[in-house]
Amino acid sequence: MAALERDGYLTQPHTSAGRIPTDKGYRFFVDHLGRPGSLDPVGRQQVRRFFDHAHGEIESMLEHTSGLLADLTDCAALVLGPSHDSAAVRSVQLVGLGPRLALLVVVLADGAVQKQSIEFTEEIDDQRLSEAGARLAAHCLGLPITLIGPQVAGTGDPVTDRVVSAALDGLLSIGGAEASEQLFVGGSSRMAAAFDAVDTVRSVLSILEQQLVVVTLLRDILDTGLTVAIGTEHGVESLASCAIVVMPVSVDGEEAGTIGLLGPTRMNYPLALAAARVVGDRLGERLGEAGR
Numbered sequence: 615m616a617a618l619e620r621d622g623y624l625t626q627p628h629t630s631a632g633r634i635p636t637d638k639g640y641r642f643f644v645d646h647l648g649r650p651g652s653l654d655p656v657g658r659q660q661v662r663r664f665f666d667h668a669h670g671e672i673e674s675m676l677e678h679t680s681g682l683l684a685d686l687t688d689c690a691a692l693v694l695g696p697s698h699d700s701a702a703v704r705s706v707q708l709v710g711l712g713p714r715l716a717l718l719v720v721v722l723a724d725g726a727v728q729k730q731s732i733e734f735t736e737e738i739d740d741q742r743l744s745e746a747g748a749r750l751a752a753h754c755l756g757l758p759i760t761l762i763g764p765q766v767a768g769t770g771d772p773v774t775d776r777v778v779s780a781a782l783d784g785l786l787s788i789g790g791a792e793a794s795e796q797l798f799v800g801g802s803s804r805m806a807a808a809f810d811a812v813d814t815v816r817s818v819l820s821i822l823e824q825q826l827v828v829v830t831l832l833r834d835i836l837d838t839g840l841t842v843a844i845g846t847e848h849g850v851e852s853l854a855s856c857a858i859v860v861m862p863v864s865v866d867g868e869e870a871g872t873i874g875l876l877g878p879t880r881m882n883y884p885l886a887l888a889a890a891r892v893v894g895d896r897l898g899e900r901l902g903e904a905g906r
Contacts, residue, residue, distance in 0.1 A: 637845035637879065640857065644842050644883050651884035653892055657686055665896045672696075672726045672901070677798045679873070679897055684801025686889040689808075689859075689877035690822060694832060695796040696863075696870040696901065698726050703754045703762070708747035708781055713737040716777075718784045720759075724901070730784040738777055745769065746777035750785070759788060797825045808878045809855065817852040818876070832872050835860045841887070845879055857881055861890040865902040873897065 615633060618624045623639035626632070635643070653661065664682050668675045676695045683691030705721040714737055718730040738746075749769055754762045766782055768775050805818045821827055831850060835843045835858060844857045857879045863871035873894050875886045 635880075637847070640844045640879050640883075641847075644844065647884060647887070651888040653686070653885075653888050657889065658892070660686065661892055661896060665900055668900060672724065673796065673798075675900065676796070676871075676897075677800070679893065680798040680800030682800075683873065683875060683889060683893055684804060686893070687875055687877070687882070687886050688801075688804055689875040689881060689886060690802045690805055690818075691800040692828060692832065692872075692874035692876060693798040693800070693897075694829060694872040694874075695798065696724065696865075698722055698724060698759070701726065702756050702758055706747065706751045706754060706785070708732070708743050708750070708777075710738070710740060710743050716743060716781070718781055718788075720785060720788060722759075728788045730788050732780050732784045734777065734780060736773065736776075738773070742771070742774045742777055745771075745774050746781060749774070749778050750781050753782070754785065759785065762786065797829055799828075805876075814855055818856060821850065821852055822876070831858070832860055832874050835874075836862060836872065842883065855879060857883075859883070859886045859890050861894040863894050863898045863901070865898050870898060870901050 615624065618639070619626065619633060622636055623642060624633040625636050652658075661682070664678070668678065673695065676693050680691040680693040683689075683693070701722040701724040703720060704723050705719075707719045709717040709719060711717055711731075714734045716732045716734070716738070718732050720728045720730075722728070749766060753766045762782075762785065764782070764786065766778050769778065799822055802819060802822050805822075806815050809815050809818070827850075831848060835848055840847070841861065842857060842859050846854050848858055853876075855878060856876055859875040861873050862869050863873060873890055875881075875890055877886070
């Protein structure tokens with residue numbers, strides 16, 4: 615014990631405390647885990663059951679996947695969805711909700727479904743709404759939202775043209791929103807039980823609320839070639855008492871998202887790595903199926 619403490623693998627927080635591993639100690643443990651671990655039969659069945667019933671919108675599945683990972687590992691789970699920049703528009707519909715209100719529904723080739731409410735300055739009948747939807751579909755089907763032009767040829771009816779223009783603005787605003795990847799966080803409340811210090815809990819929860827910071831953090835860890843970043847290795851001072859497990863999600867060899875697990879440095883690393891790998895593989899399969 616004294617030798618391990620001298621070499622920096624163990625530390626004694628205070629004189630009345632026992633010795634605990636340092637970041638260096640945890641790094642040594644992770645680097646010498648050997649072959650990847652596996653989930654226990656209950657965990658494997660939970661994952662299988664989840665993806666057997668995971669249908670519907672991509673965003674809903676990603677959100678529930680973060681909950682699955684949190685349940686499996688008792689860590690905060692981070693699921694970064696795929697960017698829809700290159701996904702072509704598969705379907706566009708305008709659904710009337712009232713005389714001056716419609717819902718724009720856009721289905722992308724990767725299975726994502728986006729919705730946008732459209733308000734009009736005048737009452738619009740069903741026929742004009744249908745004509746506007748058809749004109750909008752002819753203008754954008756088969757194109758990624760980022761390549762859709764801002765102008766649509768006129769129909770000859772000023773009212774219908776105004777509906778088309780308003781719907782196109784809504785469609786392009788969806789594209790602007792989708793330019794940034796969507797992050798889904800599950801199990802963040804588990805951080806309250808993972809740390810003794812209230813200030814640490816507050817710092818961790820504050821970081822989890824900042825999407826740009828979390829997305830950048832996941833990307834930076836992957837760029838360094840690490841699967842596990844422990845303590846100060848990830849460079850975020852307020853997360854110095856945390857470890858982060860990161861796994862890319864791939865579809866047909868192309869990156870289609872990222873999953874991560876955030877917990878205290880004493881987390882169950884074999885379980886976290888096994889859960890991230892299994893869930894990441896199954897999520898990639900499902901995303902690939904949705905895009906076909």
